[in-house]
Amino acid sequence: MRERVILVGVQLNQDDAHFDQSMEELKALTETASGEVVSVLTQNRDRIHGGTFIGKGKLEELRLLEEELEPDVIIFNRELSPSQNRNLSKVLSARVIDRTQLILDIFAGRARSREGKMQVQLAQLEYMLPRLGGQGIELSRLGGGIGTRGPGETKLETDRRHIRNEIAEVKRQLKQVVKHRAQYRERRRKNRVFQIALVGYTNAGKSTLFNRLSSADSFEEDQLFATLDPMTRKLTLPSLHSILMTDTVGFIQDLPTALIASFRSTLEEVNEADLLLHIVDSSHPNYVQHEKTVQRLFSELKMDQIPQLTVYNKKDLVTEDFVPSPNQESILLSALNEEDLFSLRKKIEQHMIEQMVPYGVVVSSLEGDLIAKLKRDTIVTALEFDANKDVYQIEGHVIDKHPILGQIKLVRQ
Structure with a gap:
C-alpha cells in the first residue's frame, strides 16, 4: 500500500518557477519511493528557521493539516539539521524526513550490485550518525516505509561507536571493490x-x-x-x-x-x-x-x-x-x-576519429591475422587489393599508443 505523504517546502529568494519545479521534482521523488502526495504546504522566508525549519505559525498549520489528513510521512524540501528533526518530531506524529533522506531511501531500494549497496549503506550511516544524539522519538518510530530502507532500525538504534565501526568496515570493503575496478580499468587502458x-x-x-x-x-x-x-x-x-x-x-x-x-x-x-x-x-x-x-x-x-x-x-x-x-x-x-x-x-x-592518429600500411595477403586485427582494433577507411603485388593497401585511424601500432610499424619496415 502506498504511504500518504505531506510535502513541506520553504522558498528562499527563488523565483516562483524555479521553486515550483523543485517541488514538482520532490513530488516525483516521493512517487518513485512509492508514496502518495496528499498535500503540499509551502512558505516564503528570508532564511530557514533555526529550530523548526518553518515558522511557528506554519508549524501549527502543518500540525492541524496532519490531524486532518493523517499522513504516514512528512517530507521537507531541504536537509533538516538533527535538532530541527527532533523539534519537529516532538510536535508532529508522522515520520519526519528530508529530501536527502528520501533520495538515500530511493538509492537503497535501487542498488543491485554489492558495490552499489555498500555505497548507499555508507551514505546512509554517515547521514544518520550526527542524528543519533539520543533515543529520540524519531528513532523509535522507525519500522518500515519511506526513509527507513537500508541500514534498518536495529543498526540505527545502536550507539555511535557501533555505527562508526560499521562505517569503517563498509569503507574497508569498498576499498577492495574499488581496487578490483581499478584493475579492470588498467587492463582496458593497456588495451586502449x-x-x-x-x-x-x-x-x-x-x-x-x-x-x-x-x-x-x-x-x-x-x-x-x-x-x-x-x-x-x-x-x-x-x-x-x-x-x-x-x-x-x-x-x-x-x-x-x-x-x-x-x-x-x-x-x-x-x-x-x-x-x-x-x-x-x-x-x-x-x-x-x-x-x-x-x-x-x-x-x-x-x-x-x-x-x-x-x-x-x-x-x-x-x-x-x-x-x-x-x-x-x-x-x-x-x-x-x-x-x-x-x-x-x-x-x-x-x-x-578526431582523437585518433591516421595510418597507411601495405599488408601481404598472407598476413590474414594482421588484416583481421586492423579491422577489429582500428577504424578502416580504405581497403584496396593489389592483385599484381598480392597485397592490401589499408588506410585508417587508430587510438594513439594502441598495441597494434607496433605491428603497423614492423610491417612498414
Missing part, C-alpha cells in the same frame, strides 16, 4: 579501448538510449534514478568497430553531499571515458537548469576536461520553446528512432 559514458540528469532517457544502442538490458522505466549501478556494454559503430559504453546513475539538483562522496568510485568510471554523451530530456520544461546542474557536477568531479557531445533526447515530445545550448556540440534525436540512432553512432565515430 575507446570508452564513452552516458551521463545526465535523472530520467533523461539514458538507459533507453543505452539499451537501443547496445541491445543491453539496463533497467528502463519512467522514474527518477531508474539506474543506480553502472553497466558497461559494447557499442558497434557504422565502421563495425566496437567500443565500450557505460550507463551511469542520473544526476539531480542539490545531490546530497554524502552520495557524491560515496559514489565517487563509481563516477571514476566516467573519468576514464574518452567521450561523454550528455543526455538531456529536451521535452522537459526545466531542461536548461538540468543542463547547468550536470555541467556544475562535471566541474566538481573534475570531468569537465573530457570531450562532450550533448544528446537532446525525446525530440518527438519537444516544444517550440526548445533551443539547443550554443556552447556545446549537440544532436537532437529520439532514442526510439533507428535513423536517429545511426546518426548518433556516426557522430560518435567522428569524435573518435
Whole structure:
C-alpha cells in the first residue's frame, strides 16, 4: 500500500518557477519511493528557521493539516539539521524526513550490485550518525516505509561507536571493490579501448538510449534514478568497430553531499571515458537548469576536461520553446528512432576519429591475422587489393599508443 505523504517546502529568494519545479521534482521523488502526495504546504522566508525549519505559525498549520489528513510521512524540501528533526518530531506524529533522506531511501531500494549497496549503506550511516544524539522519538518510530530502507532500525538504534565501526568496515570493503575496478580499468587502458559514458540528469532517457544502442538490458522505466549501478556494454559503430559504453546513475539538483562522496568510485568510471554523451530530456520544461546542474557536477568531479557531445533526447515530445545550448556540440534525436540512432553512432565515430592518429600500411595477403586485427582494433577507411603485388593497401585511424601500432610499424619496415 502506498504511504500518504505531506510535502513541506520553504522558498528562499527563488523565483516562483524555479521553486515550483523543485517541488514538482520532490513530488516525483516521493512517487518513485512509492508514496502518495496528499498535500503540499509551502512558505516564503528570508532564511530557514533555526529550530523548526518553518515558522511557528506554519508549524501549527502543518500540525492541524496532519490531524486532518493523517499522513504516514512528512517530507521537507531541504536537509533538516538533527535538532530541527527532533523539534519537529516532538510536535508532529508522522515520520519526519528530508529530501536527502528520501533520495538515500530511493538509492537503497535501487542498488543491485554489492558495490552499489555498500555505497548507499555508507551514505546512509554517515547521514544518520550526527542524528543519533539520543533515543529520540524519531528513532523509535522507525519500522518500515519511506526513509527507513537500508541500514534498518536495529543498526540505527545502536550507539555511535557501533555505527562508526560499521562505517569503517563498509569503507574497508569498498576499498577492495574499488581496487578490483581499478584493475579492470588498467587492463582496458593497456588495451586502449575507446570508452564513452552516458551521463545526465535523472530520467533523461539514458538507459533507453543505452539499451537501443547496445541491445543491453539496463533497467528502463519512467522514474527518477531508474539506474543506480553502472553497466558497461559494447557499442558497434557504422565502421563495425566496437567500443565500450557505460550507463551511469542520473544526476539531480542539490545531490546530497554524502552520495557524491560515496559514489565517487563509481563516477571514476566516467573519468576514464574518452567521450561523454550528455543526455538531456529536451521535452522537459526545466531542461536548461538540468543542463547547468550536470555541467556544475562535471566541474566538481573534475570531468569537465573530457570531450562532450550533448544528446537532446525525446525530440518527438519537444516544444517550440526548445533551443539547443550554443556552447556545446549537440544532436537532437529520439532514442526510439533507428535513423536517429545511426546518426548518433556516426557522430560518435567522428569524435573518435578526431582523437585518433591516421595510418597507411601495405599488408601481404598472407598476413590474414594482421588484416583481421586492423579491422577489429582500428577504424578502416580504405581497403584496396593489389592483385599484381598480392597485397592490401589499408588506410585508417587508430587510438594513439594502441598495441597494434607496433605491428603497423614492423610491417612498414
